[in-house]
Amino acid sequence: MIYFTVLLASGCQYQKKTDVKENVLVYCSEGSPQTFNPQLSTSGTTFDASSRTLYNRLVEFRQGTTYIEPGLAESWQISSDGREYTFNLRKGVKLHQTEYFVPSRDFNADDVIFSFERQRDKTHPFHKVSNLSYNYFESMELTSLIQKIEKISEYQVKFYLSRAESPFLATLAMDFASILSEEYAAELLSEGAPEQLDLKPVGTGPFKLVRYQPDAYIRYRAHSDYWRGKEKLENLVFAITPDPSLRFARLVAGECDVMANPLPVHISSAHNFKYAKVLSSAGLNVSYLAMNMLKTPFNSLKVRLALNHAIDKKAIIKAVYKQTATTAKNPIPPNMWSYDDSIDDYPYAPDIARKLLEEAGFEDGFDMTIWTMSAQRAYNPNAKKMAELIQEDLKAIGVRVKIESYEYGTFLNKVRQGQHHSALMGWIGDNGDPDNFFTPLLSCGGTITGTNASNWCEPDFSRLIHLARSQTKLRKRVNHYREAQELFKYYSPWVPIAHATQHAIINPRVKNFHIIPAGGVHFSGVYLDKEFYRD
Amino acid sequence: MIRLFVRQMLMLLTSLMILTFITFGITRFFPQESLNHISSTSSQSNLLNEYIFYLEQIFNGNWGISQAHGTEVLDEFLTFFPATIELSVAALLFALIVGVPLGIFAAQNKNTWQDKFIVSTTLVGYSMPIFWWGMLLVLLFSLSWGLTPVASRLGFEYDILPVTGFMLIDTLLSDQPYAFEAFYDALHHLILPAIVLGTVPLAIFTRITRSSMIRVLRSDYIRTAKAKGLSQMRIIWVHALRNAMLPILTIVGLQISVLITGTLITETIFSWPGVGKWLLEAVHRRDYVTLHAGLLAIASIVVIINMLVEVLSFYANPKLRHKR
Numbered sequence: 001m002i003y004f005t006v007l008l009a010s011g012c013q014y015q016k017k018t019d020v021k022e023n024v025l026v027y028c029s030e031g032s033p034q035t036f037n038p039q040l041s042t043s044g045t046t047f048d049a050s051s052r053t054l055y056n057r058l059v060e061f062r063q064g065t066t067y068i069e070p071g072l073a074e075s076w077q078i079s080s081d082g083r084e085y086t087f088n089l090r091k092g093v094k095l096h097q098t099e100y101f102v103p104s105r106d107f108n109a110d111d112v113i114f115s116f117e118r119q120r121d122k123t124h125p126f127h128k129v130s131n132l133s134y135n136y137f138e139s140m141e142l143t144s145l146i147q148k149i150e151k152i153s154e155y156q157v158k159f160y161l162s163r164a165e166s167p168f169l170a171t172l173a174m175d176f177a178s179i180l181s182e183e184y185a186a187e188l189l190s191e192g193a194p195e196q197l198d199l200k201p202v203g204t205g206p207f208k209l210v211r212y213q214p215d216a217y218i219r220y221r222a223h224s225d226y227w228r229g230k231e232k233l234e235n236l237v238f239a240i241t242p243d244p245s246l247r248f249a250r251l252v253a254g255e256c257d258v259m260a261n262p263l264p265v266h267i268s269s270a271h272n273f274k275y276a277k278v279l280s281s282a283g284l285n286v287s288y289l290a291m292n293m294l295k296t297p298f299n300s301l302k303v304r305l306a307l308n309h310a311i312d313k314k315a316i317i318k319a320v321y322k323q324t325a326t327t328a329k330n331p332i333p334p335n336m337w338s339y340d341d342s343i344d345d346y347p348y349a350p351d352i353a354r355k356l357l358e359e360a361g362f363e364d365g366f367d368m369t370i371w372t373m374s375a376q377r378a379y380n381p382n383a384k385k386m387a388e389l390i391q392e393d394l395k396a397i398g399v400r401v402k403i404e405s406y407e408y409g410t411f412l413n414k415v416r417q418g419q420h421h422s423a424l425m426g427w428i429g430d431n432g433d434p435d436n437f438f439t440p441l442l443s444c445g446g447t448i449t450g451t452n453a454s455n456w457c458e459p460d461f462s463r464l465i466h467l468a469r470s471q472t473k474l475r476k477r478v479n480h481y482r483e484a485q486e487l488f489k490y491y492s493p494w495v496p497i498a499h500a501t502q503h504a505i506i507n508p509r510v511k512n513f514h515i516i517p518a519g520g521v522h523f524s525g526v527y528l529d530k531e532f533y534r535d
Numbered sequence: 536m537i538r539l540f541v542r543q544m545l546m547l548l549t550s551l552m553i554l555t556f557i558t559f560g561i562t563r564f565f566p567q568e569s570l571n572h573i574s575s576t577s578s579q580s581n582l583l584n585e586y587i588f589y590l591e592q593i594f595n596g597n598w599g600i601s602q603a604h605g606t607e608v609l610d611e612f613l614t615f616f617p618a619t620i621e622l623s624v625a626a627l628l629f630a631l632i633v634g635v636p637l638g639i640f641a642a643q644n645k646n647t648w649q650d651k652f653i654v655s656t657t658l659v660g661y662s663m664p665i666f667w668w669g670m671l672l673v674l675l676f677s678l679s680w681g682l683t684p685v686a687s688r689l690g691f692e693y694d695i696l697p698v699t700g701f702m703l704i705d706t707l708l709s710d711q712p713y714a715f716e717a718f719y720d721a722l723h724h725l726i727l728p729a730i731v732l733g734t735v736p737l738a739i740f741t742r743i744t745r746s747s748m749i750r751v752l753r754s755d756y757i758r759t760a761k762a763k764g765l766s767q768m769r770i771i772w773v774h775a776l777r778n779a780m781l782p783i784l785t786i787v788g789l790q791i792s793v794l795i796t797g798t799l800i801t802e803t804i805f806s807w808p809g810v811g812k813w814l815l816e817a818v819h820r821r822d823y824v825t826l827h828a829g830l831l832a833i834a835s836i837v838v839i840i841n842m843l844v845e846v847l848s849f850y851a852n853p854k855l856r857h858k859r
Contacts, residue, residue, distance in 0.1 A: 021690075024691075032603070032604065035605070114852075130605065200606060210694070214604045216687070219694060237692075243803075243806075253685045
């Protein structure tokens with residue numbers, strides 16, 4: 001009894017000595033990583049813990065944007081036919097020195113070749129290790145795209161592609177393209193423990209792994225010879241906390257500095273707490289109403305325009321997204337390069353909409369069906385509610401809407417087969433390239449694979465997208481995409497509705513923290529305000 | 536004495552046998568691809584041979600590879616188990632240190648308002664859903680008053696190398712400059728979970744102590760002691776307590792399984808990296824290998840501890856000890 005009362009009483013002095021806390025950033029993450037090798041995963045949780053902390057890629061996204069900048073490759077040349085990429089590798093890049101591995105050499109071309117061949121070559125000694133698949137590598141069709149990877153010298157590597165593909169650079173900046181250590185792999189292979197490569201990682205990234213206890217924590221320390229310069233943040237800890245309420249509680253109590261995936265209720269209540277600050281940034285996503293142009297009356301341009309005028313997007317942002325989204329006018333989000341902000345959106349004007357319907361010959365309106373999915377998605381927290389709001393809006397111009405809801409998988413299948421009249425769709429970009437939106441969602445090719453839900457096939461538009469795709473000069477690509485956005489706006493195969501915002505809640509002592517547009521966190525460049533706890 | 540020991544050992548072995556029959560049956564007759572390597576990789580198709588092979592694997596420490604993390608399940612179990620022991624022992628201590636004096640106090644003041652208060656409070660404590668109780672304590676102590684940490688075993692700013700797995704020991708073994716500060720912090724993290732987990736045993740211990748004490752205080756030798764003019768303190772602590780404690784010892788053994796079930800919930804509330812949370816995560820992930828091994832291990836431990844307590848209570852009870 002005495003023992004506990006003493007402890008409870010001394011709890012009043014719970015505020016700890018601050019100097020230890022000043023050098024440690026604690027991130028309350030949502031789960032354990034599947035592996036420490038980002039090649040083997042498609043999960044953001046794994047990427048947060050591996051590719052973004054431990055590894056680098058040949059080229060990388062500039063922090064918080066989708067612009068490509070040099071990574072482990074200092075520079076690169078692309079042949080005039082766009083099929084040969086030569087990368088000049090950075091010299092003097094040190095790999096992590098850990099308790100389990102001491103590198104004898106710097107990063108070089110062998111590491112690059114190893115990292116890609118493991119994923120590409122089915123006979124590679126590491127290909128079948130860990131018994132997981134290379135989902136990303138395969139879904140980006142790199143197995144067929146990359147014909148050969150050649151080591152020209154210690155610090156030069158050449159990729160031969162089977163066709164010109166300008167998003168290739170952006171693909172190489174994706175998490176699965178992280179560069180692992182070939183020397184470490186060879187050492188493990190000779191020791192007969194190749195699976196350790198994916199459990200005890202060695203990379204070139206800003207932090208190195210110190211200790212990992214599954215379902216409890218991951219502890220990192222700054223890589224002292226990091227090629228971009230040592231991080232200001234000395235220690236980084238991922239406190240694995242799957243329960244969102246507990247994550248929030250820990251953040252509010254000052255035990256965590258950054259929390260993963262806050263719920264809307266946390267965002268709205270964060271201002272009540274001293275240690276909680278909300279960061280927002282536009283997400284790399286779009287949510288839209290796709291009108292199936294193979295069905296009447298959506299084959300009529302005037303009808304599509306009428307719907308664009310008739311839907312009150314601001315009301316949707318308020319009711320469905322609770323203000324955690326911005327209205328959309330283009331098919332790509334505003335933080336994506338080549339976004340054309342000069343395009344004017346069709347204003348919310350039921351009068352114009354009614355007039356357009358009359359001109360199209362639908363004085364008495366028409367019947368339509370909107371399909372929704374039952375699952376909650378990052379770009380659309382509540383599709384059914386959104387459909388109901390649209391139903392009300394369209395009633396005002398005489399259009400009678402029927403709503404049908406399907407389970408996520410069924411919904412996607414049926415839409416792919418083109419059975420829908422109209423559907424509330426959405427898309428999340430994964431590599432920051434506009435092509436990642438335009439080609440699947442709006443090209444003629446997309447009508448065949450079924451990802452183009454409005455079945456819009458405009459040869460001019462598709463030609464522009466194709467031109468932009470095979471073009472390697474960024475300026476020209478931007479021009480093509482801007483022109484494409486104008487065409488999109490003119491034909492209006494969708495009603496673009498919203499770009500959902502991404503949120504993070506952080507402790508105010510965390511400085512220079514940015515939200516990654518494609519989701520997730522990374523701590524390179526982040527530092528702590530050491531004065532914060534002192535007063 | 537030896538006879539009892541032999542009998543207990545036989546009982547233990549039988550219980551463990553039955554346990555392995557069940558787990559073997561589960562892996563064998565509800566085949567899970569991932570469990571095959573420990574149940575039927577042997578070429579013999581004979582069921583008995585398969586069972587023997589299975590036992591061999593278990594005893595050799597080959598419990599399989601976790602489907603979720605790709606590591607040895609036995610290693611994982613050993614990483615998480617000390618945390619559970621630490622928490623359970625702290626909870627048990629809390630329950631004993633608070634519960635026994637409380638029970639004595641109630642017995643001394645039988646039928647007064649204090650006694651009635653204690654009895655009714657323990658009834659509440661006994662029937663309280665600990666999930667709700669844990670949440671309530673976190674809300675008050677951690678979030679509103681900031682007295683205790685919200686979750687886990689140690690503040691993440693302390694980098695303590697796990698040597699024994701017991702945080703209180705590891706922090707003291709650590710050569711970090713903040714080792715003692717970390718020890719204090721670990722102790723601090725232990726308070727709330729120990730209280731939550733110890734609440735139900737506390738209620739039970741109080742009630743048992745009370746009734747047992749009342750019974751002893753009525754007995755002749757206590758009356759004699761009173762007549763001799765011994766002080767109340769001396770009567771209670773020297774003469775009555777030892778006899779009154781016997782039923783408590785038996786109850787402690789029974790409480791082990793209550794504690795183990797309690798850790799499942801308590802560890803989840805406090806994100807305490809112990810076996811309970813580990814198993815619950817395995818359920819979420821459908822990690823059958825981990826589940827299978829974890830359940831076998833926990834069930835064995837409960838059986839073994841129960842047996843130990845039984846032997847101990849026999850040894851502590853002179854009536855039984857000297858019986859021929």
